[in-house]
Amino acid sequence: MTPETVPPRTAVIGAGMAGLTCAAALRAAGGSVTVFDKARGPGGRMSTRRLALTEGEVTFDHGAPVFTARDPGFRAQVALWTQAGLVAPWSAAGEGAFVGAPAMNAPLKAVAAGLEIRCGVTITGLARIGDGWVLEGPDESDLAYDRVVLAVPAEQAAVLLVAANDAFAALARSTVSAPCWSLMLVFSRPIETELRVLDGDEVIGRAFRDGHKPGRSGGEAWVIQACPAWSRDNLEAGPSDVATRLLAAFETRMPTPLPPPLSSVAHRWRYAQPEPLALGALWDPAAGLGVCGDWLDGGDVEGAWRSGVRLAAQLNAADARP
Numbered sequence: 511m512t513p514e515t516v517p518p519r520t521a522v523i524g525a526g527m528a529g530l531t532c533a534a535a536l537r538a539a540g541g542s543v544t545v546f547d548k549a550r551g552p553g554g555r556m557s558t559r560r561l562a563l564t565e566g567e568v569t570f571d572h573g574a575p576v577f578t579a580r581d582p583g584f585r586a587q588v589a590l591w592t593q594a595g596l597v598a599p600w601s602a603a604g605e606g607a608f609v610g611a612p613a614m615n616a617p618l619k620a621v622a623a624g625l626e627i628r629c630g631v632t633i634t635g636l637a638r639i640g641d642g643w644v645l646e647g648p649d650e651s652d653l654a655y656d657r658v659v660l661a662v663p664a665e666q667a668a669v670l671l672v673a674a675n676d677a678f679a680a681l682a683r684s685t686v687s688a689p690c691w692s693l694m695l696v697f698s699r700p701i702e703t704e705l706r707v708l709d710g711d712e713v714i715g716r717a718f719r720d721g722h723k724p725g726r727s728g729g730e731a732w733v734i735q736a737c738p739a740w741s742r743d744n745l746e747a748g749p750s751d752v753a754t755r756l757l758a759a760f761e762t763r764m765p766t767p768l769p770p771p772l773s774s775v776a777h778r779w780r781y782a783q784p785e786p787l788a789l790g791a792l793w794d795p796a797a798g799l800g801v802c803g804d805w806l807d808g809g810d811v812e813g814a815w816r817s818g819v820r821l822a823a824q825l826n827a828a829d830a831r832p
C-alpha cells in the first residue's frame with residue numbers, strides 16, 4: 511500500500527486468538543479493520559469467567575486452560591507477552607505449559623485494546639454486493655466492507671460460507687469439533703491436596719486448580735473438563751444435572767472429602783476442539799474472502815495464532831502489490 515492509497519476496509523468476524531491476531535497484523539500494516547463478535551467481550555475459547563464472592567473475585571479459564579508454544583514465531587510472541595506480565599509458565603501442567611496472567615484472556619485483551627471491536631453482534635450472513643461484502647446481522651443491515659475474514663469455529667464458518675464460497679464451505683463442513691462440558695467450581699475452604707492438575711478417566715478429561723495458577727487472587731477454584739465422549743453423550747443434558755454428575759465424578763478422584771462448593775456452574779462448549787485440517791488459512795483474492803482459525807491449523811491456541819498470522823500476511827502481500 512502506498513501512503514496515498516485508501517486501504518481496503520476489512521471486517522473480521524470472530525474476536526478469538528485467530529481473528530484478533532489477523533486483525534492486529536492488518537492494522538499494523540496500515541489497514542482499516544473492524545472486528546465483530548457475538549460475545550460480550552473478546553477472547554473466544556480463551557475467555558475468562560469471573561465470579562464475585564464476599565471473599566473476593568474468583569476467575570475461571572473455562573475454555574483453554576493452558577497452551578503450548580512450540581512454533582518459533584509463537585514462542586517469540588509468548589516471550590513478549592511474558593515480559594509484559596500477560597502470560598506465565600505453569601509447570602504444574604507440564605513442561606512448556608503457559609497460561610494467561612492474571613487470567614487466560616489477558617494477552618487477547620491486550621491485542622484487542624488497539625482495535626475497533628464491536629461485541630454483542632452476531633453476523634448471520636454474508637452477501638456479495640458489487641465488489642464488496644455486506645454483513646447481515648439482526649440489527650445491522652448496512653455493514654459494507656471490501657473484504658471479509660471469517661475467524662470462527664468450522665461449524666459456524668460453514669453456515670456463513672454457504673452462499674459465499676462453495677469450496678471453503680465444503681472444507682468447513684468436513685471438520686468435526688469435539689464438544690466439552692466445563693464445570694467451574696469454587697469451594698468454601700482449601701482442599702487438602704497438593705494436586706494442581708488431575709488427569710482424565712471415562713468422565714473427566716482433565717481438571718485444573720485455577721486458583722493456583724500464576725497471578726490469580728487465590729480461592730479454591732477448579733475447572734473440571736468432561737472428556738469428549740462423555741460431553742457428546744450428555745450434550746443436551748441440563749447444566750445443573752451435568753454439574754451434579756461432574757462434581758460427583760471429581761469427588762471420587764480426590765484424596766479427601768470435598769468441602770461444600772460455594773458455586774458450581776457448568777458451561778457447554780459445543781465446538782471445543784476440532785480435528786484440524788493442515789491448510790493454515792484460506793484466501794480467495796478475487797472475492798476478498800479469507801478464513802482463519804484453529805480448525806485450519808493445529809486445533810489449538812498456537813495453531814489459531816499461526817493461522818491468523820498467515821492469513822494477514824497474504825492480505826498484506828496483496829495490498830502491497832502495485
Ligand SMILES: Cc1cc2nc3c(=O)[nH]c(=O)nc-3n(C[C@H](O)[C@H](O)[C@H](O)COP(=O)(O)OP(=O)(O)OC[C@H]3O[C@@H](n4cnc5c(N)ncnc54)[C@H](O)[C@@H]3O)c2cc1C
Pocket residue numbers: 523524525526527528529546547548549552553554555556572573574575576577578631632633634661662663666690692735779781782783802803804805809810811812814
Ligand atoms: C474446553 C476447551 C479446552 C481447550 N483446551 C486447550 C488446550 O489445552 N490447549 C490449547 O492450546 N487449546 C485448547 N483449546 C482450544 C483453544 O481454545 C482454541 O484452539 C483457540 O482458542 C481457538 O481460537 P479461534 O480464534 O480459532 O476461535 P475462537 O476462540 O472460538 O473465536 C471465535 C470467535 O468467533 C465468535 N463468533 C462465532 N460465530 C460468530 C458469528 N456468527 N458472529 C459473530 N461472532 C461469532 C465467537 O463468539 C468467538 O469469540 C480448548 C478449548 C476449549 C473450549
